[in-house]
Amino acid sequence: MTRERTPTFVPDVVDAAFVAEARDLAGMPAPGPPEIAISGRSNVGKSTLLNRLAGRKGLARTSKTPGRTRGLVMFSLRLGRAAPISDLRLIDLPGYGYAQVSRSERQTWQPLIEGYTRVRRSLALFVILIDSRRGIEDEERQLYEWLGTEHVPAQIVLTKVDKLSATERGLLRERCRKTLGGRAPIMISGETGEGVPALWAAIFEAAAAAAAAGGPHLAADPAPAPRGPSDTQDP
Ligand SMILES: Nc1nc2c(ncn2[C@@H]2O[C@H](COP(=O)(O)OP(=O)(O)OP(=O)(O)O)[C@@H](O)[C@H]2O)c(=O)[nH]1
Numbered sequence: 369m370t371r372e373r374t375p376t377f378v379p380d381v382v383d384a385a386f387v388a389e390a391r392d393l394a395g396m397p398a399p400g401p402p403e404i405a406i407s408g409r410s411n412v413g414k415s416t417l418l419n420r421l422a423g424r425k426g427l428a429r430t431s432k433t434p435g436r437t438r439g440l441v442m443f444s445l446r447l448g449r450a451a452p453i454s455d456l457r458l459i460d461l462p463g464y465g466y467a468q469v470s471r472s473e474r475q476t477w478q479p480l481i482e483g484y485t486r487v488r489r490s491l492a493l494f495v496i497l498i499d500s501r502r503g504i505e506d507e508e509r510q511l512y513e514w515l516g517t518e519h520v521p522a523q524i525v526l527t528k529v530d531k532l533s534a535t536e537r538g539l540l541r542e543r544c545r546k547t548l549g550g551r552a553p554i555m556i557s558g559e560t561g562e563g564v565p566a567l568w569a570a571i572f573e574a575a576a577a578a579a580a581a582g583g584p585h586l587a588a589d590p591a592p593a594p595r596g597p598s599d600t601q602d603p
Pocket residue numbers: 408409410411412413414415416417429430431432433434435436437462463464527528529530531556557558559560
């Protein structure tokens with residue numbers, strides 16, 4: 369079953385600030401407001417989308433050079449009174465699948481992403497960005513399934529849809545539904561802002577669900593590391 373979400377609105381972001389960049393789990397700030405993690409391949413548009421959500425062009429660094437975000441970069445947002453929540457955090461995750469990032473560096477940040485995802489009690493929604501021109505590949509499918517086994521709420525977002533025709537969008541949406549099931553993917557352009565209200569709706573829904581559940585997702589015991597998406601992410 370797929371569910372369409374009615375686009376609501378784009379909240380006023382009254383304050384947006386860099387909090388920290390963590391290169392390991394010990395470097396993460398203490399949990400606070402609900403966290404929305406933004407993941408995806410290098411160059412998919414994570415930082416651009418984060419800036420769009422924050423309503424600030426230069427908050428997260430964007431680049432034509434893939435693989436620039438190396439740590440886990442956290443920003444805090446304070447929302448205007450019309451929004452259902454007042455505070456949240458956005459996490460810009462390092463991009464995967466970029467061959468030029470050295471192996472040793474990959475070995476550092478893949479456990480970082482997995483560790484963060486599994487133990488972070490304040491993680492409310494894990495957003496997987498997919499370039500709409502590439503479509504879903506094995507990495508995304510495995511990541512999505514792994515998040516399911518970890519009980520982490522996930523949302524697929526197709527980026528750069530400004531580059532697709534209406535026909536291409538229709539075909540892609542159908543393909544995603546068939547391949548992934550679950551929630552309908554959200555089609556977004558970080559450049560034009562198209563689809564951003566639907567993502568806000570998903571964020572508010574996830575934050576409300578996390579609050580109703582008494583906090584975050586039910587993270588599994590962090591001790592023994594299971595097979596994670598890193599097993600398959602090397603290009
Ligand atoms: N046309 C179009 N271009 C986009 C969109 N989003 C991002 N871009 C462009 O894609 C490139 C990469 O964007 P980033 O936001 O830096 O991508 P990223 O996923 O943060 O990349 P890494 O941090 O290197 O993993 C930049 O040149 C952006 O201008 C979009 O929605 N539409």
